[in-house]
Amino acid sequence: MITVAEGARTHRIDRRIYGQFAEHLGRCIYEGIWVGEDSPIPHRNGIRSDVVAALRAIKVPLVRWPGGCFADEYHWQRGVGPRSERPAMINTHWGGVVESNAFGTHEYFELLHQLDAEAYITGNVGSGTVAEMRDWVEYITLDGTSPMADLRKRHGREQPWRLPFFGVGNESWGCGGHMTPLHYANHYRQYQTYVRRYGELPIYKIACGANNDDYEWTEVLMATAGTLMDGLSLHYYTIPSGEWDAKGSATDFGEREWYATIDRTRQMATLLERHSAIMDKHDPAKRVGLIVDEWGTWYDPTPGTNPGFLHQQNTIRDAVVAALNFNMFHRHADRVRMTNIAQMVNVLQAMLLTDGPDMIRTPTYWAFDLYTDHHDAWFxxxxxxxxxxxxxxxxxxxxxxxxxxxxxxxxxxxxxxxxxxxxxxxxxxxxxxxxxxxxxxxxxxxxxxxxxxxxxxxxxxxxxxxxxxxxxxxxxxxxxxxxxxxx
CATH class of the missing domain: 2.60.40.1180 (Golgi alpha-mannosidase II)
Known part of the structure; x- marks a missing residue:
């Protein structure tokens, strides 16, 4: 028996708990979202229409971009201006392929406009400068005259965009710089100073948080920089085997692998409880949100695909994993204000898979669909x-x-x-x-x-x-x- 008592409502379930993540990785951005303005695939301003329609149906509230590990090698000025003049780069993290920079800041905000979703941009701390981050925020948000605002206008955008969420670096303990917690905390204090508020609307600043159960990282960040952040991230992936080098198959598994996947998913509850307890010690008012901006299942890549593209199939097991995570996020939503499943299209635990002009919805997509009535509801x-x-x-x-x-x-x-x-x-x-x-x-x-x-x-x-x-x-x-x- 489950008993629902009158007045048992305790906290809001922020719709941003159902956030998405789109990284320049594999076929997520190119082919999955961006097909270009000359594509025969139906699109609006280069963004494929079937993907937008499907994502609007599950009420996607926001999209994290451009990474992920890619964020700390991304230099935003290469992705603005005429596409024919944008310099290409090598995506060293994900497959060593050429990144054309055809999808940049303007294209990202066009995607958000079509989705009616909010922006969550992750800035480059690992290989970028304070000035570069400052200039990007100015380019996006300043309404008036300045070098970066004028550059935006020359690129065709007169009015600034709304930038509600900004992440200062990604996985700074790993691919974002292999920093110690104190080293990153001091970087965060410096960089966040220049994520300036140029208008009336604030920017919610998110510090790079822990990998899995690194509770020392949370302790140091909260003690050293907690008063200067609005959110602190957490990354946790469900890996059936628990081994990075042999994670397990997305479709060829038995009962043992099924239950191992469920058990490892449920470890999220312990992570939320213990990281929240550390945050409570430094922030008893729960002002700082816990932002689980990377989560989901991670299996061995689909055989025959580029292993750096992280393409995997998606079964009813993944849908169940998603629902279990939603339930845990709901229970802890007094502290958990946003999450971002990895990733939106064609990568890891995707909502959608595409193949040329064709698109399918995965079981995980339908799990998101079943939970839309929980958006912004009372727990x-x-x-x-x-x-x-x-x-x-x-x-x-x-x-x-x-x-x-x-x-x-x-x-x-x-x-x-x-x-x-x-x-x-x-x-x-x-x-x-x-x-x-x-x-x-x-x-x-x-x-x-x-x-x-x-x-x-x-x-x-x-x-x-x-x-x-x-x-x-x-x-x-x-x-x-x-x-x-x-x-």
């Missing part, structure tokens, strides 16, 4: 059955409940491969309206969509629910996600 701290931990149903079940617009949204995930989960949900008042009842499931653990069979995994109406006054009685099959919205 409801529903009581579990005796013996169950908060948010858990037995061994394999998990749930999350939210409230918005006089309706409750209940999402239940069965991460097991065997039996159905039977659960009763007791609401504070009689159910009079079912706004939504949907299920995402797979016939097998490796069920996935292909270009030949794009709808193998997609939501269906959920009928295995009985309503008795204020009580919902659900039977949730193995390897599935159910969402109900009732009022």
């Amino acid at each position: 409801v701290d529903a009581r579990p059955a005796p013996g169950d931990a908060p948010g858990r149903i037995g061994v394999h079940g998990e749930y999350t409940v939210s409230w918005r617009d006089d309706a409750y949204t209940i999402s239940v995930t069965n991460a097991g491969l065997g039996a159905d989960i039977h659960v009763d949900v007791e609401l504070p008042a009689r159910v009079t309206t079912v706004h939504r009842a949907a299920i995402l499931s797979g016939d097998s653990a490796s069920s996935h969509n292909t270009f030949a069979a794009p709808d193998t995994v997609r939501p269906a109406d959920f009928a295995d629910c009985k309503i008795d006054g204020s009580r919902l009685r659900l039977a949730v099959p193995a390897r599935s996600i159910v969402t109900m919205r009732v009022g």
Whole structure:
């Protein structure tokens, strides 16, 4: 029994928890998003229309760009001005391919305009200068006359853009410079000074946070620079084997690998709790947000593809992983203000896969779709059955409940491969309206969509629910996600 008491609403679930990440990596930007203005693929100003339409349908709130590791070798002035005059570079992190810089600042903001999404830009600390970062912020946000504002206008953009989020470096403990926490903290203090506010709207400054369970990094950053940041990032990937050199297959796996993936995903809860506890010590008012700006499954690359492109298939296992993460983010949303799954198109745990003019939605895309009613809702701290931990149903079940617009949204995930989960949900008042009842499931653990069979995994109406006054009685099959919205 899950009991939803009146007044059990505790904190808001920020819609930015469902943020996306688009890096200059593999076929994410080029082919996945940008096809150019001369492409026969339907597009608007060079950005493919099918991708935009699909992402708008899941209400993408913001997009992190240009990286990732790429951010700390990206020099923004090479990506503005006439495309024919932009100098190319080598993408040393991801496949050693030539980066044309055809997709730069103006194209990024055009993408956001088409998505109706917010900007989250990561600046170059690893190989860039303070002046370069300062100039980029001025180029984007200054409304008036200045060298960078005038340059923007010459490039065709009279009005400044809105820049709500800015990250000062990426993975500075690794590909962003191999810095110690104190070294980076001092860099952050210096660089963030020049992420200036030129207008009325503030820029939310995000410091590079820890890799996985590096709690010392969080302690040093909060102690040394906590008063100068608005957010602190965290990166954690679900790797079934736990080994970087042999992560496991995205589609060829058995029961052992399935449950290893689920167990490693659930380690996110420990990371959120322990990093939050350190942040609470320095920031008891929870002013600084915990920003999980890279998360998701990471497997061995698809055989036959460039290993530096990080292309992988996406099964019902990935959808379940996404739902489990959402549930954890909801519970900790008093501190977790934003997350960004890696990545949006054609890379790692992608929403969409493209092949020339064709596009398919992955099971993870549909998991995002099932959770759209949780955006900006109130988290409801529903009581579990005796013996169950908060948010858990037995061994394999998990749930999350939210409230918005006089309706409750209940999402239940069965991460097991065997039996159905039977659960009763007791609401504070009689159910009079079912706004939504949907299920995402797979016939097998490796069920996935292909270009030949794009709808193998997609939501269906959920009928295995009985309503008795204020009580919902659900039977949730193995390897599935159910969402109900009732009022």
